[in-house]
Structures are given as structure tokens and as C-alpha cells.
Amino acid sequence: MIIYKNEDSFYKRVMLLMDTTNRAFVEALLAGDHARSLQIVTIRQGNCSRFEIYNELITPAMYDIGVMWQKNEITVADEHLATAVCDFVLTQTEFELLQQSASPYATPKAMFFTVEDEHHYLGLKMVSILFREKHWNVKYYQSNLPIDHVLKEVERWKPNVIGLSFSLAYRIDELTDYLKAFSKLEDKPEVLVGGRLIKNYDFSSIGPPQTTFIQDLDELQIWFNKDKQTRRDEFDGTSTTSSVV
Amino acid sequence: MEHQLPLPLFNITDDFHIISRSMQAEEIFPLTENLLEIVDQDNVDKMKNCFITSNKKIEFEINLITNDSPLELFRAFATINGTKISCVFVPMGDQYDAVQKQLGELQDRLNDTNFELFQKKEKYARIVDQFNELSGPYIQLSEDLALLPVFGDLTERKILAIKDSAFKRVYRNQPERVLIDFTAVGNIEREGVRELKDMILVMEQMGIYVVMIGLSPQHAQALKPYRNELHLDFVHSAKVAIQKWLIEELR
Incomplete structure (x- = not known):
């Protein structure tokens, strides 16, 4: 048990433990502190949805860490450690969903993958979990x-749906190859492309018609809403439903 | 001398124009006139910002374009002398790759272990629920009399597990009286008593008399605050209760 010499340091320690701000989360990730990082997320889970935690805590934290490397405040090793801890935290947020996993044949199906040598996978992982959350x-x-x-x-x-993420500018040609290959598929799956490059480049000319470029989780939410509407229309449009006159 | 250096070295101006380079630099990087041309486009701002400093020596990490790879990580060491800058690049890629691979493997193991623990916890919780259900079997003694002996500590979770099947059986069999036997009850938790009170109230609303039997002094103490609220009969033991209602009924 830690005995504090004066009340001030005790309160400082308590305040530190209660600090669930984004800054505290970034510090915990960079310190490689799994327990503290998870604790902050767990506390936030009390009044935030999974989407809010991803969009308002985890994404900004990883963005801040990228900026810190750009400012020469941290090294790539620090970044990798933070990514690994963040990956661990994300996996924890997925556990309860994995317990109710659908059968391998259940529909609708979504497949997500990271391309060769792509280490920026946290965004895609969050997206895959949000899809799982929506059954x-x-x-x-x-x-x-x-x-x-x-x-x-x-x-x-x-x-x-096929989801993939690209973050390396020099590999844009490869992205085009992937998209061309998907456009030739018989079943014409919808392709979602994410990654930080989407904000900086105009990809609209290279994607086949069923491709959507998703800049961030807010855009994903818009896509979910549209998809929900489309599926409802599909459902309402079948002959066994009462909405068909 | 500089030309022979076993590392890539560039002497540049403050606008990154290359004045001279070492043999290693010639071998590793494309032969460009400006150093920024071999910097990954996402890293150009970092490169420029690192040199906006009053320090004479700086150190930073940067992604560069080499002859073999479109992106490779280097640690840069630079000395600034007025408008002249000397910059050495030490490749980092391999070192990080090995550590990253190891870190990834450890991470996977941690995730797997954690998931296994989670599954064990879930399994344990299911066993506890099952155990709790079996700790309060509903026994129909006669047409009008049923016995509900409770085993172990009285907890909220236990009563929740018991009451579900008890309500179904009570509704189906419609006994006049249910004997709740506390003989095998150990400790009583306050939340457990509250839940028990709710269970008894529901039974009363179904028109069933509830009789508590086998209460120890500690049990009686814990149930005292609810005594007035609940219209309960208390009987000393199962023997007395069975004598009073079962045997009498059979006569």
C-alpha cells in the first residue's frame, strides 16, 4: 500500500486516476500502460457508445501521436508501442460482440483486410468492429x-461489402489494381476504401461505381444510415411484406 | 575522407541543395540535386521544421526514398554551421521490424489469453447461475402444500435464479401454501433479503400463503425490518409445519 506524505500528493494521485481525458489516454498509450488505457476506455464506456469512443477518444489519440512524431517529440518505436496498446484496447471492446458471433453463412457479410506491408490498421479494425456491432x-x-x-x-x-485501408502515398497504383480486380467480380460487392490518404487526394476517378471512399468514422456513420435505408427498401419491396400495395 | 564514410552523409545548404555526398549516399539514394527530393512527401514538413532551430546539433527520424525501397526509416544526425549543414542518415528499418514483429506476437498472445480468461469467466458465471438455480428446488408435497428449501448464502443472484422457476411451478400447481425453508441458509446479504421480499410479495399477490421455516436468530434479525410489510407465517421447523398442514390435510 502506498502511504502519501501529505494530502496534496494523495489528491494528485486520485486526480490522475480520475483523469479520463484524451490527453491522459495518449500518455497511457505512449507509456505502454495497457491497464490504464483500458481503464480510461472502460470508464468512458459508462456513458458513451462504441462509435463515440472510437471517434472521440481513440482516433484523435492516434492522430495526436502521429503529430507528435512529425514534431520530433517521439520516435517510431513509441508510435509502435502506442499502436500495440491501442490494438489491445480495441480487442477488449470487441469481446462481447465476439460472444454473439454470427454463423459463417449469416448475411449481410463484410470482409476487411489490410494490404501487404500496411501497418496502419487500427482504423480498419474499428470499422470492422462497428460492422459487427450492427450485426x-x-x-x-x-x-x-x-x-x-x-x-x-x-x-x-x-x-x-469489402473494406480496405490505404495510408501510403507511393502505393496509390496498387490501390487502383485492387479496385479494378474487385470491379470484375461477378457478385459486384460494394467496396469501402478508408485511410488517411482519402482526405488528401481525389480518388473519385479511379474507383468502380460501387466504390465508396470513407474519410472518417462520421462518413462511415452516413454510409450505415444509407445502407439501413437501402436494406429497408429491399425488405419492404419484397412480395411478402405489407408495404407493397 | 568524408567521401569514404561508411554511412550516407550529405553536405547541404539551408535550402536543402546538395553540395556533396559520401559514397554510401551515392549508393543508397537516387542522385538528386535537392535533399527534399529523397524525403517521403508526408515527411517533407517534418524535415523542414527540424531545421528551424537555434540548436547546432539535431537528431530526428525521417522516412526517405532509397534505390531499393520507396519508403525506409532513417535516424538523421545533423550539424548546422551557418548556412552549411552536414547530415548523416542511419538506417533503422531492420531494427524496428524485428521488435515490431516480436511486439505483435506478444500482443496476439495477450489478446488470446485475455479472450480465454473472458470465456472462462463467462463459463464460471453460467455454472454459478446453474448452481444457484439448484439451490432452491421447488418441491410439491401435496395438492395444497409446496416446499422451497434454500441452500447456501442468501444472495440477490441466488434469489433471482430461484424465483423464475419457482413462479412458473407455483402458477402451474396453485398450492395454498409455500414453505420456504431456511434451515440450510448460511449468511444473508441485504440485497438478497430485498429480492426475497419481492419474491414473497409476488407469491402473496398470487393468493398463496408463504410460511418461513427453520429460521435461526441471525436470519430472524435480518428479516425483521420486513416483518410488518409481509404477511408471513413463521413456524419453528419443517417438522412442525409438515405436522400442521400436510398431515392435517391428509387426515
């Missing part, structure tokens, strides 16, 4: 998947 049947591959492996899995599993 999608989700497959998330975080390994380096070559394009032919991805295509084989897509043809076999037939997802309704």
Missing part, C-alpha cells in the same frame, strides 16, 4: 494478404 457477419484479416489471396477468399465467401 454484420464480419471477417477481418490483419495479415499481409497478397491480392490473389484476397480475390480467392472474396470469390469463395462472397461478401456484400
